[in-house]
Amino acid sequence: MQDLIELYRGLDRKDECILNAIFDNMWDFEYVPVHAIARECGMGEEKIELALKKLGGMRITENKYTEYLGASFTFKGLSVFSLKRLVNKNAISMLGNIMGEGKESVVYNAMSERYGEVVVKFHRVGYPSFKKVKEKRDYGSLHYTVLTVRSAKREYAALKKLYGYASVPQPVAWEGNAVVTRLIDAKELFRVKISNPEDVLDMILEEIRKMYSRGIVHGDLSQFNILVNSDGVWIIDFPQSVDTKDPMAQEYLERDVKNVLDYFERTYRLKKDLKEVMEYIKDEA
Ligand SMILES: Nc1ncnc2c1ncn2[C@@H]1O[C@H](COP(=O)(O)OP(=O)(O)OP(=O)(O)O)[C@@H](O)[C@H]1O
Ligand SMILES: [Mg+2]
Known part of the structure; x- marks a missing residue:
């Protein structure tokens, strides 16, 4: 995860469109087909296949051939995608150091223009290690990306509901698997x-x-x-x-x-x- 910023910088607009297309379609497909991505991005399938090869090499997507080529997010890929969206909407201006890394999340320090020091928590639910991905473990129809986004959404919704009523960190933003809260010095x-x-x-x-x-x-x-x-x-x-x-x-x-x-x-x-x-x-x- 240290190279999150580096991965982020390595993405061009075409990659960004592909990641958006994977995100939009991942609720319907465990591996989002090239033709669906091509349609959403208004590009030819060959170009998408090439770009996916690059993204797969960067471990941003996991690509799989069944009847067609399809792609899903790795944990890193989903996190880069979420980071990109957070920066685009100006929720954070800079990602800092890792504060902690656990089984179900990686937590970073970050800066927000509006809120000052914040914390970005990248959720990770059920993601197998790379080795296990190679073993092609089957998580059924609910891909872990969906479970992970659901986990982040649930956390953000709870914080939104509680903030102002109970003592919880102020929720700042949610995108994909990332939840941003205001840093508490405790x-x-x-x-x-x-x-x-x-x-x-x-x-x-x-x-x-x-x-x-x-x-x-x-x-x-x-x-x-x-x-x-x-x-x-x-x-x-x-x-x-x-x-x-x-x-x-x-x-x-x-x-x-x-x-x-x-x-x-x-x-x-x-x-x-x-x-x-x-x-x-x-x-x-
Ligand atoms: N808003 C915040 N302000 C200060 N510290 C925070 C904040 N949010 C999270 N942290 C720090 O990050 C750690 C992990 O966050 P959290 O408990 O939400 O995730 P987790 O899934 O338990 O992660 P892990 O498995 O790594 O402990 C917390 O124990 C705390 O030290
Ligand atoms: Mg915890």
Whole structure:
């Protein structure tokens, strides 16, 4: 991923049109056929095939011959495409360094003219390693690109709904698999030794309550997805979030709360009753 900017610079307008065409058609085709791309870009199929060869060599697309030649995004390719769109709409002006790389995302620092320091999170759901791509693993009709874009969209939608109601990073933009939020100058809960654990635990539970009353359950809450500094707490990382009406919502909520309570008990010997806390969060107390 270090070479994201380099890949980005290597794209011309024709490539950009091809990437747009793959994105527009990926909901219908696991591998978007050359003829569909040619039609959308108003170019001959031979030219598209040549360009796809180049993009495949750059590991931006994965090309596959069935009855026809088709192309899909690699994780890198989808990220470059999303980056291009973010820059085009002026959501970010410069991509900075990698802040972190996990199984399901790569997170970068970036600059935005309007918001200053921001964070760009490139989602990655189900993307096999290059080796596994070569083994032609079949993910069924739902290509991982679709799953990945859906994950980014879900995170952005949750942040949009929560911002202003609960303490979450300000959502700035969403394109493809990239979600941009305003940078928060705080550390993950698990990294810091806090001096007032009781207050911090109460603040976190209050945030869970506010999110719930706004109709959202986080679904992946833990000491890794809570940021803290001397000003307060922020909840981050929302791709798994569900609506409170979702059949899984109650189970997820209880798991979220339990993760937080267990962490404070283990780390700070602070004990709270799960049932009472659940009643408080659901406003049943
Ligand atoms: N708005 C933000 N402000 C400051 N730091 C952020 C912000 N968003 C994300 N981060 C940092 O990036 C890390 C990863 O982000 P996030 O938790 O959303 O993704 P993730 O899928 O858990 O990624 P990973 O698997 O790499 O941990 C966070 O733990 C946090 O350190
Ligand atoms: Mg996380």
